[in-house]
Amino acid sequence: MAVPPPSPAASLAPPSSRDKILDVAEVLFARRGFEGVGMREVADAAGLGKSSLFHHFRSKAQLYLAVLERLLAQIDERLRPALAGTMPPAERLDRWTDALIDALAAREPAARLLLRGLFEDDAFDAEAWPEGQGAERHIQSILQGILDLLREGAAAGVFRGASGPHTVQTLIGATVYHFASGEFGEGLLGGALLSADAVRRRKAEIKTFLHQGLVVAAATPRGE
Amino acid sequence: MAVPPPSPAASLAPPSSRDKILDVAEVLFARRGFEGVGMREVADAAGLGKSSLFHHFRSKAQLYLAVLERLLAQIDERLRPALAGTMPPAERLDRWTDALIDALAAREPAARLLLRGLFEDDAFDAEAWPEGQGAERHIQSILQGILDLLREGAAAGVFRGASGPHTVQTLIGATVYHFASGEFGEGLLGGALLSADAVRRRKAEIKTFLHQGLVVAAATPRGE
DNA sequence: TTGCGGCCCGACCGATCGGTCGGGTATCGT
DNA sequence: ACGATACCCGACCGATCGGTCGGGCCGCAA
Numbered sequence: 130m131a132v133p134p135p136s137p138a139a140s141l142a143p144p145s146s147r148d149k150i151l152d153v154a155e156v157l158f159a160r161r162g163f164e165g166v167g168m169r170e171v172a173d174a175a176g177l178g179k180s181s182l183f184h185h186f187r188s189k190a191q192l193y194l195a196v197l198e199r200l201l202a203q204i205d206e207r208l209r210p211a212l213a214g215t216m217p218p219a220e221r222l223d224r225w226t227d228a229l230i231d232a233l234a235a236r237e238p239a240a241r242l243l244l245r246g247l248f249e250d251d252a253f254d255a256e257a258w259p260e261g262q263g264a265e266r267h268i269q270s271i272l273q274g275i276l277d278l279l280r281e282g283a284a285a286g287v288f289r290g291a292s293g294p295h296t297v298q299t300l301i302g303a304t305v306y307h308f309a310s311g312e313f314g315e316g317l318l319g320g321a322l323l324s325a326d327a328v329r330r331r332k333a334e335i336k337t338f339l340h341q342g343l344v345v346a347a348a349t350p351r352g353e
Numbered sequence: 354m355a356v357p358p359p360s361p362a363a364s365l366a367p368p369s370s371r372d373k374i375l376d377v378a379e380v381l382f383a384r385r386g387f388e389g390v391g392m393r394e395v396a397d398a399a400g401l402g403k404s405s406l407f408h409h410f411r412s413k414a415q416l417y418l419a420v421l422e423r424l425l426a427q428i429d430e431r432l433r434p435a436l437a438g439t440m441p442p443a444e445r446l447d448r449w450t451d452a453l454i455d456a457l458a459a460r461e462p463a464a465r466l467l468l469r470g471l472f473e474d475d476a477f478d479a480e481a482w483p484e485g486q487g488a489e490r491h492i493q494s495i496l497q498g499i500l501d502l503l504r505e506g507a508a509a510g511v512f513r514g515a516s517g518p519h520t521v522q523t524l525i526g527a528t529v530y531h532f533a534s535g536e537f538g539e540g541l542l543g544g545a546l547l548s549a550d551a552v553r554r555r556k557a558e559i560k561t562f563l564h565q566g567l568v569v570a571a572a573t574p575r576g577e
Numbered sequence: 578t579t580g581c582g583g584c585c586c587g588a589c590c591g592a593t594c595g596g597t598c599g600g601g602t603a604t605c606g607t
Numbered sequence: 608a609c610g611a612t613a614c615c616c617g618a619c620c621g622a623t624c625g626g627t628c629g630g631g632c633c634g635c636a637a
Contacts, residue, residue: 146584160475164389168625178586180627185584189625241472244530247537248465251384272541289565294541295558298534302526306468310522313471317496317518334519341513341565370614392595402616404597409614413595579637586631593624601616607609 147185150175155196159238162245163193163252194253194261197246200239201267207232212274218282223336225275226304230335233308234328240308272297303335371409374399379420383462386469387417387476418477418485421470424463425491431456436498442506447560449499450528454559457532458552464532496521527559 144152153174157166168189172179186192211224233240246264253261279296282288307314307322308331314322321327368376377398381390392413396403410416435448457464470488477485503520506512531538531546532555538546545551 162386162388162472164386167623169623177584179625180587181585183626244468245472247534248386248469250536289561291561292554292558294543295555297541298531298538299527299558299562301534302528302530303523304526306526306530307522310471310525312474314522317521319518330516331519334516334523337513337515338523338562391593393593401614403595404617405615407596581634581636583634584632586629588628590627591624594622595620597620598618599616601614603612603614605610605612607611 146175146177146181150177150182150185150192151196151199154192155200155236155238155242158193158196159241159245163189163249190253190258191260194258194264197242197261198264198267200236200242201264201271204229204232204239205267205270208271208274212278218278218285218287219340221278222282222339225278226300226335226339227332229300229304230308230328230332233304234323237323240305241311243305244309275300303338304331307331370399370401370405374401374406374409374416375420375423378416379424379460379462379466382417382420383465383469387413387473392416414477414482415484418482418488421466421485422488422491424460424466425488425495428453428456428463429491429494432495432498436502442502442509442511443564445502446506446563449502450524450559450563451556453524453528454532454552454556457528458547461547464529465535467529468533499524527562528555531555 150171154166154171157171157174160166168182169179171192172182175182182192186195207228208225211228212221214221216224233243275297276293279288279293283290283293310317310322318327374395378390378395381395381398384390392406393403395416396406399406406416410419431452432449435452436445438445440448457467499521500517503512503517507514507517534541534546542551
C-alpha cells in the first residue's frame with residue numbers, strides 16, 4: 130500500500146525489497162501456512178533483517194493479506210478478458226477454465242495459497258481487518274463473473290439447469306484443489322502437477338467433464 | 354496406541370480421556386491447523402492439564418497423526434462396503450459417492466482436516482514419522498478401492514475413458530473441498546453446508562455431473 | 578553543510594511455544 | 608498392607624514468537 134511511485138519501470142529494475150518480501154512470503158505461506166511461518170524466516174529468505182519487514186508491512190497479518198491480495202488481483206485480471214466477447218457461453222466457459230488453470234499453474238504457490246486462505250478466513254475476514262477487503266473485493270469480482278456467465282448460459286438453454294453456486298464449487302474443486310494437492314496429487318497422477326504436459330491434460334479432462342456434464346449437446350437435446 | 358482394554362463397552366461409558374483429547378484436538382486442528390493450535394489450548398478444551406496430554410501422546414505431532422488416522426480409518430470403513438457387491442459399476446459408484454459425502458458430513462471437522470492434512474504432508478510423510486504410516490495405509494486403501502472400481506467400469510465400457518487418477522482428483526475436489534470450504538462455501542451457497550438439505554443437494558449435483566460426464570448413458574450411445 | 582526521510586539493522590521485550598520433571602492420588606492384583 | 612501402574616497436575620526449561628526501539632547509512636533538497 131502507498132507505493133511512492135507506481136513503479137514505472139517495473140520489469141527492468143531488480144525487484145524492490147517490498148516485492149522481494151512478497152515473493153518469498155508467498156512461497157513460505159503456501160508451504161506452511163500463516164501460523165507455520167515466522168517473520169524471521171521470511172526476512173532471512175528475503176535477505177533482510179527481521180525489523181526491516183515491519184518497515185514495509187505493519188504486521189505479519191498485513192503481509193499475509195498483501196500476498197493474498199496481489200495473487201487474487203493477478204487472477205482476476207487474467208480471468209476477466211475470458212468472460213468478455215460475443216462468443217457463445219460454452220466457448221467463453223472454456224476460455225475461462227483455461228485462463229483459471231493457466232493462472233494457477235503460472236506460479237507454483239498459487240493454488241495452495243488460495244486454498245489455505247479459504248481456511249484461514251475465520252481469523253481474518255472479521256471487520257477487524259479492513260486491509261483484507263481488497264482481497265475480498267477480488268474474490269467477489271471473480272465469483273460474480275463466472276456466476277453471471279453460468280446464469281446467462283442457463284437462460285439461453287445451452288447449460289443444464291445445474292445450480293450456479295454448486296457448479297462453481299465443483300469448478301474450484303476440480304482446479305484449485307487439484308493444483309494445490311502437492312505430493313498427494315503427484316503420487317496419484319504419477320508425475321509433476323505443473324509440467325506443461327500435466328497442465329494440458331488437466332485442462333482436457335475438466336473440459337470434457339464440463340461438456341458432457343454441463344453443456345447441453347447440440348445433437349442430443351435429451352434432457353433427463 | 355496400546356489401549357489396555359479395547360474398550361469393550363465403547364458406546365456406554367463416558368469417553369475416555371484419550372478419546373476426549375482426540376475429539377477436541379480434531380476440532381481445533383481442523384479450525385486452525387497443526388501449527389495454529391497449542392497443546393495448552395487442547396488441554397484446556399479437554400478439561401485437563403497440559404502435562405496430561407503427554408501421558409497419552411508422546412508429542413504434538415503424534416497427537417495430530419492419531420487424529421488423522423482415526424478419521425481416515427472411519428472413512429475407509431464406511432467406503433469399503435459401498436464398493437462390494439455385484440451391482441453394476443455405475444450403481445456402486447453412486448453408493449461410494451453417497452458414502453463419502455455422508456462420512457464427510459457426519460462430523461464437521463472431517464473435510465477440513467483431510468484437506469489440511471494434505472498440505473502438511475511435506476512435514477510428516479518422511480520416514481522420520483513411522484507413526485504416520487497408519488494414516489498412509491488408510492489413504493492407499495481408499496484410493497485403491499475407487500481406482501479399481503473406475504478401472505472395472507471403464508473395462509466394461511460403462512464409464513468413459515477418462516483417466517482414473519484425474520477422475521479421482523475431480524471427485525475429491527467436488528466432495529472434500531466442498532465440505533471444507535467453510536464460510537466461503539456457505540456464502541456462495543447461501544446457507545449451511547452441513548444441513549441435511551444441503552448435503553442432499555450436493556449429492557444430487559455431483560451424481561448428476563457424474564452420470565452425464567462419466568457414465569455412458571444407455572439411451573444415447575453417442576460417443577463424440 | 579545541514580537537515581530529513583527512506584531503508585535497514587542489532588538488541589531487546591513480554592508472551593507463548595513444545596516438552597520435561599517430580600510428585601500426588603486412586604485403583605488395582607497380591 | 609504393599610508395591611505397581613495409570614492418570615493427572617503445577618512448576619519449570621530453553622527456544623522462539625510477533626513486535627518495538629534507537630540508531631546508523633545513504634541520497635536528496637535547501
